[in-house]
Amino acid sequence: MAKRDYYDVLGLQKGASAEEIKKGYRKKAKELHPDRNTDNPGAEDQFKEANEAYEILKDAEKKAAYDRYGHAAFEGGMGGGGGQRPGAGGHGDFGSAFSDVFDDLFGDFMGGRQPGGRQRATRGADLRYNMRVSLEEAYAGLKKTISVPTSVTCTKCSGSGAEGGGEPTTCPTCSGMGKVRAQQGFFTVERTCPTCSGLGQIIKNPCSECHGQGRVERERSLAVNIPPGVETGTRIRHSGAGEAGMRGGPSGDLYIFIDVAAHPIFEREGVNLFCRVPVSMATAALGGDIEVPTIDGGRSRVKIPEGSQSGRQMRLRSKGMPALRGGGAGDMFIELAVETPVNLTHRQKELLKEFEDLSEENNPESEGFFKSVKNFWDSMKG
Structure with a gap:
């Protein structure tokens, strides 16, 4: 037939x-x-x-x-x-x-x-930059110039990898496919082309500056903007600021990871701030006014109620950290720490002794505690 x-x-x-x-x-x-x-x-x-x-x-x-x-x-x-x-x-x-x-x-x-069966260029790697900022900087935000060691496009060959900016040629081993095939019975096995490393092209006359890579190692200066309200773990992405791609490929991205340093006065929980303020025994007992610092560098006057105990909290609204994506600010909480005086003079001791003798009914917390202790001991005897 x-x-x-x-x-x-x-x-x-x-x-x-x-x-x-x-x-x-x-x-x-x-x-x-x-x-x-x-x-x-x-x-x-x-x-x-x-x-x-x-x-x-x-x-x-x-x-x-x-x-x-x-x-x-x-x-x-x-x-x-x-x-x-x-x-x-x-x-x-x-x-x-x-x-x-x-x-x-x-x-x-x-x-x-890849489209067209070829992979002529590869995207650059993403980069990570760890940045530590103070709590004040996290509150106000800042603009800062950083230096990032990275790969940048070779200016001599304009990223082509070829001397004089010439064009790469099709790889003769894989015919531009980036892969070679080997027949094993009924199946065809594909592997990355060993000649062009999967790029589909080779450079006969590599650039003397980048040696055919299309990129060179440089330290790059970059202006970054840190918005108000960042906290530890915040990630800021700068598109295209990462490593340059191979042979004219697109650049990767730069990710800035924020670490907010501990503060000697304030503790942070989300958008709220906490400040532990020591007050004298007399002020806690009689009441009075104190000045406390705020994260913006200012001062706020706080009224201490008469008979305040250690651990008592008072709120200053909108004196905390700004929300990262808008929505106002958090609050600042003042926690009182009533101080016991030390290194007393003889006269001070006499006055405190006299005060104690007159204070049998002025300590409600002590009275309640020792009453509970007495009930506990009586139940143990039974």
Whole structure:
């Protein structure tokens, strides 16, 4: 039985372009695949026929020989077939041919192939910069210039990696695909091309400054804006301020991680501030006014109620930290710490002794505590 014309097999006109041949085979492969035609016993033979046609027409040299001599180019030792007649044994190089279509059908879904089948440039790495700020700086915000060691685009070759800014050439090993294939039985195994490291291109005359990388190591100065209200763990992203990409690829990002230093006066919880203020025993007992600092550098006057105890808290509204993304400010809480006087003079001791003798009914907390202790001991005796 005479062989059908390869162009007819793929539903193409003679002289079709490489792209048209690939599309024609893709369509036939999906239409005739045996897994989709279990009820059609002739589908497998038709599929093999389409595979054989594609194996010839996808190769520029074989296609030229076929266009000139037809099927005779691969029969009788004319040499166009490269030593093995396509379709020998009825199968042809099924793995090699079908893998092209498999890549087109599923490569994007699997993330395995870049547009156009090539990966000419790679994105630069993201960078991390740890910045410590004071609580006052976190309150007010600040603008600061930082120095970041990174890779920047080579100015000598404009990032191309080639001397004089020339263009890279297609890798001869992988034909620009960035991957090479090895046939193992029915399966085709893909690996990163060892010649171009997956880039799909090589540089014959590398730039003397960057040695073909398209980037060089430099310390880069960058002005950053730290907004008011940041706290430890806040992450600020600077798009495109990271490491330069390989051979003109896009730059990565810079992430600034904030660490707010501990403060000698204030403790922070979210947007609220806490300040522990010592007061004398007399002030706590008699009441009075005290001045306390605020995070903005100002002062606030606080009235101490008569008979205040240690641990008592008072709130100063909106004197805390600003919210990072707006929404006002937190509060500041004053916690009293009543101090016991030390290094008393003889006269002070006499006065305190006299005061204690007159204070049997002035210590409600002590009275309640010792009453509970007495009840505890009595229950233990029982």
